Amino acid sequence: MGLLNNMPLPTFRIDRQLNVLEYSESAKRRFGSQVRLGEIVDEESYRKLVKLQEQSATVEMALLTAASKLEPFSVSVQWEGEEAFVQCVEINSKLARLEQMVYQQQMRLAEADFQLMEKKEEAEDALIKMKERSAPLISLNSRTALIPMFGNLDDALMDQTKDSLALQFHNGGYEQLYIDFTAVDAITLLGIEQFKQFIDTLLLLDANIHIVGIKPVHAPFLKDHNHQSVTYSSSIQLKSESLYS
Amino acid sequence: MNTETIKLANLMLEGAADESFSLLCTLRNEGWTSVDIYQKIVSGAMQHVGELWEQDDISVADEHLATATCDFMISRFHAQIKKQPSIQKAMFLCVEEEQHTLGMKMASFLFEENGWQTRMMGANLPLDHALKAAGKWKPDVICLSVTILYHLPLLESYVKTLETLPFYPQIMVGSRLLATYDLSPYCTPRTIFITNYQMLADWINDQSEGNEIGAS
Ligand code: B12
Numbered sequence: 001m002g003l004l005n006n007m008p009l010p011t012f013r014i015d016r017q018l019n020v021l022e023y024s025e026s027a028k029r030r031f032g033s034q035v036r037l038g039e040i041v042d043e044e045s046y047r048k049l050v051k052l053q054e055q056s057a058t059v060e061m062a063l064l065t066a067a068s069k070l071e072p073f074s075v076s077v078q079w080e081g082e083e084a085f086v087q088c089v090e091i092n093s094k095l096a097r098l099e100q101m102v103y104q105q106q107m108r109l110a111e112a113d114f115q116l117m118e119k120k121e122e123a124e125d126a127l128i129k130m131k132e133r134s135a136p137l138i139s140l141n142s143r144t145a146l147i148p149m150f151g152n153l154d155d156a157l158m159d160q161t162k163d164s165l166a167l168q169f170h171n172g173g174y175e176q177l178y179i180d181f182t183a184v185d186a187i188t189l190l191g192i193e194q195f196k197q198f199i200d201t202l203l204l205l206d207a208n209i210h211i212v213g214i215k216p217v218h219a220p221f222l223k224d225h226n227h228q229s230v231t232y233s234s235s236i237q238l239k240s241e242s243l244y245s
Numbered sequence: 246m247n248t249e250t251i252k253l254a255n256l257m258l259e260g261a262a263d264e265s266f267s268l269l270c271t272l273r274n275e276g277w278t279s280v281d282i283y284q285k286i287v288s289g290a291m292q293h294v295g296e297l298w299e300q301d302d303i304s305v306a307d308e309h310l311a312t313a314t315c316d317f318m319i320s321r322f323h324a325q326i327k328k329q330p331s332i333q334k335a336m337f338l339c340v341e342e343e344q345h346t347l348g349m350k351m352a353s354f355l356f357e358e359n360g361w362q363t364r365m366m367g368a369n370l371p372l373d374h375a376l377k378a379a380g381k382w383k384p385d386v387i388c389l390s391v392t393i394l395y396h397l398p399l400l401e402s403y404v405k406t407l408e409t410l411p412f413y414p415q416i417m418v419g420s421r422l423l424a425t426y427d428l429s430p431y432c433t434p435r436t437i438f439i440t441n442y443q444m445l446a447d448w449i450n451d452q453s454e455g456n457e458i459g460a461s
Contacts, residue, residue, distance in 0.1 A: 043394075048301050059301050069342060070393055072305045091305050096344075099309050106317055 004085075012037060012086040014077075018053060021083070030088070032066040037086065040064050052077045056084070060091065131160035137168045144176040145169055146236070153187045158194035166201045175208055178236050182213030192221045199227050212236055246289055254290040257311040257318070258303065265318045270325075279326070279358055283319070283351040284442045291315060291347060315347060323354040331360035333452070336384040338366035338375050340399040345392035352388060352419055352445055359449045372403055379410055388417045397422065401431040408433055419445075 004011055010027035012020050018037040031040045041049050042062035051057060058076040065071055072091040077084050134150040134157055147165060151157065169177060202209060209230045214222065222232070249272065256265040272282055294311045297303045335356045337349045346368045353363045364382055366375065379387055387407050391400050404416050418432060419439045428438060439445050 044299060047299055051301065060298070060305050064395070068395060070395055095306065095309060099313055103313055103316060106313075 007087070010088040014084050014086055016053065016082050018049070027088070030065055031063065042070055052086075055079070063088065127156070128160050131157050132164070135161040135165060137165050137172070139172060139174075140178070143174060144178070145172060145174040146178045146180060148180040148183060150183045151185055152191070153181075153184050153195060154191040155188060155194060158191055158198060162194060162198040162201070166198065166205065169202060169207060170205050175206070177202060177207045177209050179209065179211045180213045180236070181211060181215065181218055184213075184215075184218065187218055187221045189221075196227070199230060203227065203229065210236075246293060247285060250286055250289040251293060253286055254293040254297075254311070257290060257314040258294065258297075258307055260310045260314050262314055262317055265314055266321050269318065269322045273322075279355060280442045280446045282322075283355070287315065287319060287351065288348070288442075312347070316350070319347070319351060319354065323357070326354075326358055328357050329360045330362065332362075333360070333386075334362045334364070334382065334384040335386040335388055336364045336366060336379055336382060337388045337390070338370040339368045339390050339392075340396050340403055341369055341371050342399075343391055343393060343396050344368045345390070348392070348419055348421070349388060349390035351442065352390075352439070355442060355445055356449065359446075359453065361449070372406060375403065376406060376410070379407060379414065383412045384414055386415045386417055388419065391418070391420045391422060394422060394426075397426070397428070397431055400428070404432045404436055408435065 004013060004022055004024055007024040008026060009024075010030045011024040012027055012034075013022040014020055014037055020034050020037055023031075023034065027034075034040055038046075038049065040063050042064060045061040045063075048059040048061050051059060052075065056077055056079045058074060060072055061075050062070050063073045063075075073088045074091055075086060075088050077086050135147055138146045138148070140146050145168075149157075199209060209227070211222070211230060211232050212235055214232055214234075249268065253265055253268055256268065269282055269286070272286060273279075277286075291311070294303070294308055298305070298308055335353070337353050339346060339349065350365065353365055356363050364378070364384065366378055375387075389400065389403055389407075391397060400418065404418070407414065408416050415437065416433070416435065417437045417439060418428060420428065422428065423438055423440045429436075432438075437448065439448065
């Protein structure tokens with residue numbers, strides 16, 4: 001008797017019907033005076049209580065404390081014939097504090113991340129706009145349009161512009177197209193690859209294409225492609241002569 | 246239960262933050278609405294986690310990991326959404342002792358998606374703190390969340406006290422307990438009860454269509 005009473009952890013002696021035969025002082029402090037174990041077990045933990053009724057085991061259950069609070073406990077039951085000892089160990093609430101701190105750190109990092117992401121998106125938007133403006137389509141007259149290209153003729157420039165340029169050309173009902181390379185700096189291989197695809201698309205749309213303003217450094221990039229109907233000239237003129245004829 | 250829901254529950258139980266986040270993104274790209282993602286997938290997955298605990302298949306520690314993963318995942322997911330600012334304001338809090346915040350957090354995200362300004366006061370907020378905060382910020386709607394049955398008696402004092410604020414806020418209560426219990430004895434006739442996010446989205450829509458808050 002005295003032995004159970006002085007148990008440091010809340011301890012009960014129960015029978016198979018889960019009647020409380022005896023409880024420790026610590027159990028009384030934590031859960032009040034109980035006659036049935038079920039009284040302190042949350043309804044939504046009953047399935048586990050049934051398990052404990054049948055076998056010796058340790059399970060986690062939500063228990064109702066003397067302060068009328070629902071709290072998680074690890075409950076161990078040891079059966080000895082028709083009687084069992086039950087001990088309840090609080091599941092450490094320090095866990096929650098730790099978790100809270102980890103979560104806050106995680107959020108702080110993430111917030112920095114979210115802001116960076118936003119900035120990155122802004123920068124990308126700006127770049128796209130810049131690229132779009134680096135190859136506008138200008139109407140010279142009802143039949144003729146001009147695309148002056150600016151900056152580097154690279155993958156990004158062609159990616160951002162080629163579809164919309166082809167569409168504008170088509171929708172504008174133009175026949176002649178001048179593409180002006182005067183303000184083009186460097187040309188990249190991927191850029192020129194896409195440029196050639198762009199020309200292919202335009203040729204499908206029956207465009208008459210004249211490339212003007214080629215600098216010597218650009219020539220090697222343009223030389224080996226087989227768009228026979230494309231003409232090259234140093235400036236915009238009515239009659240164009242082919243650069244490599 | 247949806248296979249995606251179970252899959253998400255498993256990812257969250259493993260603490261797989263990136264994978265669970267991309268699962269939500271994939272669904273979004275497939276055309277799922279936020280309402281459905283939060284309701285069918287995220288809420289469903291957390292309920293499944295609860296069932297696993299009830300069946301003794303996982304521990305409280307696992308549940309904590311799943312919760313932290315979930316919390317982070319939804320915050321990250323929501324951060325991608327563009328919001329248009331509006332003048333309407335909603336404040337969110339849990340009654341004292343109540344730690345279950347995920348339900349109201351996703352509700353607050355849905356308010357934000359619809360342009361509302363929100364203040365998340367979090368778990369376990371004593372009534373006098375709530376009163377002070379609401380008095381200062383003057384929200385149009387004060388949203389309360391209760392999960393644990395034993396916290397229901399507290400709800401009454403929160404609803405009744407907050408409703409008497411001079412700017413006459415609308416009180417809204419969201420709770421899983423609404424599925425099995427009648428909460429009206431703990432509330433006032435003006436209180437709105439919300440059981441799921443579709444119902445919430447419909448209510449928010451009604452507001453923007455010009456129906457005055459609180460009009461019934
Ligand atoms: C995650 C979880 C926790 C987390 C909560 C963390 C957090 N930050 O939220 C942690 C680990 C902290 C926790 C602790 C505890 N929990 Co707990 N927990 C759960 C679990 C598994 C999921 C809850 C959840 O997030 N669901 C998903 C959300 C989205 O659903 P929801 O909250 O119901 O919200 C929906 C609606 O109600 C509505 N809604 C809710 N709030 C709001 C607000 C507004 C404004 C609106 C519009 C709508 C709305 O919207 C949602 C639509 O789907 C449930 C199981 C379950 N079946 O619910 C147990 C559960 C709720 N917990 C339970 C228990 C027992 C506990 C603990 C006592 C022991 C423990 N397990 O650690 C402690 C007590 C803490 C406390 N004092 O509050 C029991 C409650 C039993 C009871 N009688 O009430 C449950 C049912 C588990 C069980 N089967 O036994 N838990």
